[in-house]
Amino acid sequence: MQETLHQEARSDSPYTTKREYQTREVDIGSLKKASGDTVQPRLDGVDHTARPTWKLRETIEFYRDILGLPLVHTISARGWGDPGHPDFLHFFFDAGKGATIAFFYYIGSDLTEKYMPEDHHFYSATHTAWSVPTAEELQCWKTTLEARGLTVSPYTRHEILESIYFRDPNGYPIEITLRLRDVEVIDELDAKLTLEAAIQVEDELRTKGDRLRDIDTVWRRKAKLVEEFIGER
Amino acid sequence: MVVLYVLDVKEFLPIVETARKISDWTVSKSDKGYYRISSPTEIVLNRKAMKMKPAVWYGLFTGGMNGEIAEFGREEVRVIGTNRAL
Ligand SMILES: [Fe+2]
Numbered sequence: 001m002q003e004t005l006h007q008e009a010r011s012d013s014p015y016t017t018k019r020e021y022q023t024r025e026v027d028i029g030s031l032k033k034a035s036g037d038t039v040q041p042r043l044d045g046v047d048h049t050a051r052p053t054w055k056l057r058e059t060i061e062f063y064r065d066i067l068g069l070p071l072v073h074t075i076s077a078r079g080w081g082d083p084g085h086p087d088f089l090h091f092f093f094d095a096g097k098g099a100t101i102a103f104f105y106y107i108g109s110d111l112t113e114k115y116m117p118e119d120h121h122f123y124s125a126t127h128t129a130w131s132v133p134t135a136e137e138l139q140c141w142k143t144t145l146e147a148r149g150l151t152v153s154p155y156t157r158h159e160i161l162e163s164i165y166f167r168d169p170n171g172y173p174i175e176i177t178l179r180l181r182d183v184e185v186i187d188e189l190d191a192k193l194t195l196e197a198a199i200q201v202e203d204e205l206r207t208k209g210d211r212l213r214d215i216d217t218v219w220r221r222k223a224k225l226v227e228e229f230i231g232e233r
Numbered sequence: 234m235v236v237l238y239v240l241d242v243k244e245f246l247p248i249v250e251t252a253r254k255i256s257d258w259t260v261s262k263s264d265k266g267y268y269r270i271s272s273p274t275e276i277v278l279n280r281k282a283m284k285m286k287p288a289v290w291y292g293l294f295t296g297g298m299n300g301e302i303a304e305f306g307r308e309e310v311r312v313i314g315t316n317r318a319l
Contacts, residue, residue, distance in 0.1 A: 157286040159244045181243070186266035190240045194295060216294075216302050223297035224319035226238040230263035 019082075048092060049128050050102040051172055054111040056089070058169040059103055066148055069093040072100060095130050117171020129163070129175035138162065138178045160187075193229065197221035235276045235312050238297035239268040245296065247283035267296060276300065276312045 014021070034040055053059045064071045073092040079085035087107045092100040117123065132138050138155075142164050145152050153165040163177040201221045202212045212218070237252075239245045241262070252258045252270040259271045270276070280290045293310060294302075301315040 156288055158288045159242075159292065184242070186240060187242065189266065190296070193297075197297075216298070219294040219298040220300075220317075220319045222295070223236060223238055223299040226267055226297040227299075230238075230265045230267055230269070232265075 016081075045097065046099045048100040048102045050090070050104060051170070052115060053103040053105055053170050054109070054115075055169050056105045059105075060091070062169050063093040063101065066150070067093075067145075069095060069101070095128075099130075101128055117167070123171075124165075124173040127165075127173035127175055129177050132176055132178050135162070135178055138164065138176060141176050193225045194218070194222055197225050235272045235274070235300035235314050236298075237270040237276060237294060237300075237312070239270060240296045241266050241268060244289050245293075247285060248278065248293070251278060251283055275303075275314070278310050280308050280310075 060071065063069050070093065071091060072094045075088075075090040077088060077090070079087045086109050089105040089107070090102060091105075092102045095101050132141065142152050142155070145164075145166060150166050153163075156163050156165070157180070160180050160183060161177045162180055163175050165173060165175050167173055198212070198218045198221075201217050205212050205217075237248065239248050249260060249268045249270065252260045252268075255272075257272060257274070258276070259269075261269050263269065278293065280287070285293075287307065290307075294312075298312060299319060300312040301317070303311045303313045
């Protein structure tokens, strides 16, 4: 089956030739919704995340030798696909349960300004979070990483997660996290209402030429939505 | 009047426990997963008294808040009544 699919594949498909789709604005309203479809394909967790690196040796030594994650796969290839693509190495470290963290090393290329590490929340928003099964394991990571010389954040308890954070030699943020409890039906419902409140007030303010400026506005609309919700019989 | 809605999950239960100790405030529980806390005047909560970590504290009113935050510090928050539409 997989072979036939590949024989049908064409290198001149719109995915390859009409590249403007990669950067243009998308009109979500023109797309078909999952809820209105008869099929719903399923996912089964993370296979890998990948980022570029300009520090080959340091990245390998950090993930394999300092963190101790097994290097499980490496691709080394001539540049292919889009024009100007350099030759590259693509390598994968095992992060448990089949998930890997991967890097691209683009041979002969230089780090550009855009990929320089920053001490800013916009930058750290893109991160990898690995899970651990127990509080003991989380503590073990913190003390072990500190003993190995890394700067690790204090424990941070979010609502359903307890996390520690550190950075790799590229400056990429890594999180190790413990699920404190399972998410229940009411969590899903609450998530929906919070975002519904946010979308509503954002739309309304935008219509007035203003913008959403604080979370208080969302919390106040949320109160209205919860009131309506619990008032229903 | 100030009204808070609190989702019935353990992270936010300290708000409910605090509210129950204050005679002026009313606490009711809906069968749909939310507590409703109301105060005729204002609601003042203290982080350390509720043993809350900062990352949860700063999301304190995620369940919904009918009122206006007069002060939101690292240790104490004060919500007052308002006539503004929700
Ligand atoms: Fe995270």
